[in-house]
Amino acid sequence: MDSLDYKIISSLVDNGRSTWSELASNLQMSAPAIADRVRRLEEQGIIKGYSALLDSETLGYGMTAFISISIDRMEHRALFLAKVAELAEVQECHHAAGEDDYLLKVRCRGTKDLDRIISEELRQLPGVFKTRTTIILSTVKETHNIPLTESD
Amino acid sequence: MDSLDYKIISSLVDNGRSTWSELASNLQMSAPAIADRVRRLEEQGIIKGYSALLDSETLGYGMTAFISISIDRMEHRALFLAKVAELAEVQECHHAAGEDDYLLKVRCRGTKDLDRIISEELRQLPGVFKTRTTIILSTVKETHNIPLTESD
DNA sequence: AATGAAATGGTTGCGGT
DNA sequence: ACCGCAACCATTTCATT
Numbered sequence A, B: 001m002d003s004l005d006y007k008i009i010s011s012l013v014d015n016g017r018s019t020w021s022e023l024a025s026n027l028q029m030s031a032p033a034i035a036d037r038v039r040r041l042e043e044q045g046i047i048k049g050y051s052a053l054l055d056s057e058t059l060g061y062g063m064t065a066f067i068s069i070s071i072d073r074m075e076h077r078a079l080f081l082a083k084v085a086e087l088a089e090v091q092e093c094h095h096a097a098g099e100d101d102y103l104l105k106v107r108c109r110g111t112k113d114l115d116r117i118i119s120e121e122l123r124q125l126p127g128v129f130k131t132r133t134t135i136i137l138s139t140v141k142e143t144h145n146i147p148l149t150e151s152d
Numbered sequence C: 001a002a003t004g005a006a007a008t009g010g011t012t013g014c015g016g017t
Numbered sequence D: 001a002c003c004g005c006a007a008c009c010a011t012t013t014c015a016t017t
Helices: A003-014 A020-026 A031-043 A074-086 A111-122 B003-014 B020-026 B031-043 B074-086 B111-122
Strands: A047-054 A063-071 A090-096 A102-108 A128-142 B047-054 B063-071 B090-096 B102-108 B128-142
Touching: A003 A020, A003 A031, A003 A047, A003 B047, A020 A031, A031 A047, A047 B003, A063 A074, A063 A111, A063 B090, A074 A090, A074 A102, A074 B128, A090 B063, A102 A111, A102 B128, A111 A128, A128 B074, A128 B102, B003 B020, B003 B031, B003 B047, B020 B031, B031 B047, B063 B074, B063 B111, B074 B090, B074 B102, B102 B111, B111 B128
Parallel strands: none
Antiparallel strands: A047 B047, A063 A102, A063 A128, A090 A102, A090 B128, A128 B090, B063 B102, B063 B128, B090 B102
C-alpha cells in the first residue's frame, strides 16, 4: 500500500459513495486508475465493504451500555455465543483476557430495554453467573475505522 | 419512516455503494423515487454518511483493548478529552456512570504500542490517577449499526 | 410521492505507452 | 501501472399523474 492508496482509502472512509472521477480529479489521476486501485484494495481485503452510517439517537436507540459477562464452564459458551449472534442490540462481543470472560457493547432504547436484555436474555442462559453493566452517559468520540498512517 | 425506507436503509447498511437503479429493481420502484427517499433520509439525519469498512487485522492493527480511566478533578477533563481526540488509536471514548469515569476502546499494533498509549500518552496526563486495561483475545461480533426494526 | 423519458455525467473495457 | 477514448450504464431533471 503506497501513499496514493492511503489517500484513496482516507477519502472512502470519509465518503464511501464518492465517485471515482471525483477522487481522480482530487488526486490528479484518471478514473480508470482509481478504479483499478480500489479493486485491488478490495481484493486484498483491506477494504472489507461499504456501509451507510446511521444515527442511533434519531432512530430511538439512545442508550449505550457495556456488559461484562462471566461464564462458568466451556460447554455453555456455544449457547451464549448463539444468543449474542441473535440479539440485534448486541453490537459487539469480545472475548476478554482478565477477570471477565466476555465484554458486550449494547445499544438499546432505554433502561427497560436494557433490563430485558440483561435479566431475560443474558442471565437466563446456563453458565452465566456474573454480569457487570456500565451505562454510558455520553459518547465523546466514536469512529469505526483504524488509525491509518501513510507507511502502511 | 415506512417499510420501504427500512428496506432501503438495510440495503445501504449492507452495501453502501449499491446504485439507486439496483435498489430500484430490487424494490420494484423507479430510480428517481429511491433517490428522493435516500435524500430525505439524509436530510432527516437518519443516514449520517457513508464509509468504507477497513480490515484492521490486514492493516496491522491486530490488538484491541478497553481502558477504563479515572480522573480526579473536573478541571483536568478538557486536557484529557483533547488528548483522546488527538490519539488516532482511540476509536471510542465514552463517559461512563459508575466506578470509572471514561471508557476507551483502543485499536493498536501490539503490546508495545498499547504500552506507549497507556504509559506515555494517558497516564502522564494530570488528573489521571487510575487506569484499568482489558485486552481483547478475539472478537466474536462487531457491527456498526443499530438494531433496525420495521416499526421505526 | 411516484413515474417515464431525455439529458447529463460516471464507469469500464480496451488499445497503447 | 497508468492514460485516453468510446461504449455503456446510472443519475438527475422535468413534465405528468
